[in-house]
Amino acid sequence: MKKTRKFLLVVVLTALTMFGLTIDAHAAKVPNYVITTDATYPPFDFQDKNNQYTGIDQEILKTIAKREGFTYTLKPMSFNAATQSVSSGQADGVIAGMSITDERKAVFDFGTPYYRSGIGWAVKKGSSIKSLSDLKDQTVAIKTGTSGADYALSIQKKYGFKVTYFNDSDTLYNDVINGNAQATFGDLPVIQYAVKNGTQLKVMNAKSPIQAGWYGFGVQKGKNAQLLKSFNKGFAAIKNDGTYDKIVAKYLGASAATFTGDKKANNSVIGILKANDSAFLKGLWQTLLLTIVAIILASVWGILLGVMGVSQNAGLRGLSTTLIYIFRGLPLMVLAFFIYIGLPSVIGMKIPAFTAGLVTLILNEGAYTGAFVRGGFEAVDRGQMEAARSLGLSYGKSMRKVIVPQGLKIMIPSFINQFIITLKDTSILSAIGILELTQTGSLIVSRNSQGFRVWAIVAVIYLIVITLLTWLSNWVEKRTRA
């Protein structure tokens, strides 16, 4: 028992130290900005074969930062989360192939427009669809919050198609290729890059982008004027000296293999594993760290909720029931978005994604834990409490010495089940940009378009970890029975 306590302490301290170090590192450098970006938006934003974030946006930003003497911490996430993080003040700037629109101008201040783009639409290679009118009663896949999505919605009635939403481009393309959806609307250069990269799509309007417009670097409206000024100054300079043209040519002119790795490495599971071993390991580590810390803290919180739930005090019982009701009722992703994107604008404090994810898991898994802990305590025979009280033991002592040990034993199978659910639920947190195993998989697929192999690898890793976790839990269960 003492050893276990020591172990828990070490894990919690390690986690806390890690947060602490991140914060210190930020404080040391001036000026350092937090810039968000779309994690899967080639050729503007994506991870290259060395797992470095690169693309037209990233090279422009890197070059300008160097010239103008500022540093930044890059936070890759979904496009939606990237823009919302900035509009809610969680981050300082966003560069994510974001089109400048009037609607966005109400929320963001944009730097000098840096790339002229437009909307393109594409269908599966060999599809019989020839024009927009062929889309009647078909399904169109669009990416949440993009200009392509807005445009598709604006013509949806006219052409009579259905829409389905996605958060990352690769899943979206695969949906069209697999035939679940028949077409997609998106930024033309992005679709073209994907096609060049081997995605089996056909661009329908390569030469005539719809609603041609400009991409811009955005900051929260009225904030970060200095950052915007630096960006504009740097951008004017690289436009003048030809660096900008070189960057664009590098991405739109070069063959895809330059960034995605050679075909051989992507053609086998082993090749993919070898090429991405450090990425998979990092992702796995984040998943494990989230799982372990969340399991421990959610169990502590859940047991507390359960003890409150069987308390003699009606107020505490009510509080426990209410907390369990709320946090068991909220979908995990809604809770994550609420804490990560919603809360900071109200409390005026940034919440790091890892912390937000951890709090989300603790509240959600803790509520489920609280419910079965309460049930477990209630399942202990009433006579046990009466016998303990009749000997003169206080309520608290009777709980600790008699009811809790017996209740916990009843709950062991529920705990094991909850641990496995917690591990799996960490994958939902990829939505707020935590680079855990699932998000790592998304990034690799967006680069090499090897959906089947990469997701098979990710699935097997999860199964291995879950098997180990189950073995460990069963071993603990056996030992407590003996």
Add this chain to the structure above:
Amino acid sequence: MTEAQNKVKVHVEKVNKSYGENHVLRDISIDIAANEVVVMIGPSGSGKSTFLRMLNQLETPDNGTIVVDGFDISDKSTDINKVRENIGMVFQNFNLFNNYTVLENIMLAPVELGKMDKAAAEKKARELLDVVNLADKADVSVNSLSGGQKQRIAIARALAMSPDVMLFDEPTSALDPEMVGDVLEVMKNLAGTGMTMIIVTHEMGFAKQVADRVVFFESGKIQESGTPEQIFNAPKNARLQEFLSKIMHA
């Protein structure tokens, strides 16, 4: 209450208890002296178990006064845990702590409440196991014991706190017939040591043999009380007569 010099151990005055519409105890008053052995009899649902459980406040009365060992336990400011340390209780279903061994069951309260250190508590526990003839069961899990053994351990557990009142709530009702004798034997020996005992039971033979006083409960009231002689041989109350004729023919 024949000898006036006997100290009053339990004083109960005008106690009432209702569960909703059901009035289970009506104006109960009784005094029990130190060293007295009182046996409560009566049909099921007559209120005798509820009454017993009030004496250590496992049930709270709606009104009336209960004084045990000089502590008014119907007064909310009384520290009930302190009073309970001196009142042992034995339950129909034993209620041994399933998460401990036999020895740990007996040692738990004295150690946790700071009455003894572990060594002293263990010494006392082993002595008590001798008293209930289960010295060889010290280290087994309670789930491996028979009902009769469990109940004797439960008595030892209560005695470990050196109480000066013992409450027994139908201690033999959940036992197989062949186990009953061992438990009653232990209780008889305990009565012989001068322990104040209040016992709810259906064992009429035991009541005749051991009780100083027998109290007959019916419909939430004490209908009659007296020596075993008076109660069993010359019952006055009509309901008591009816009750006795039923159980004697059963």
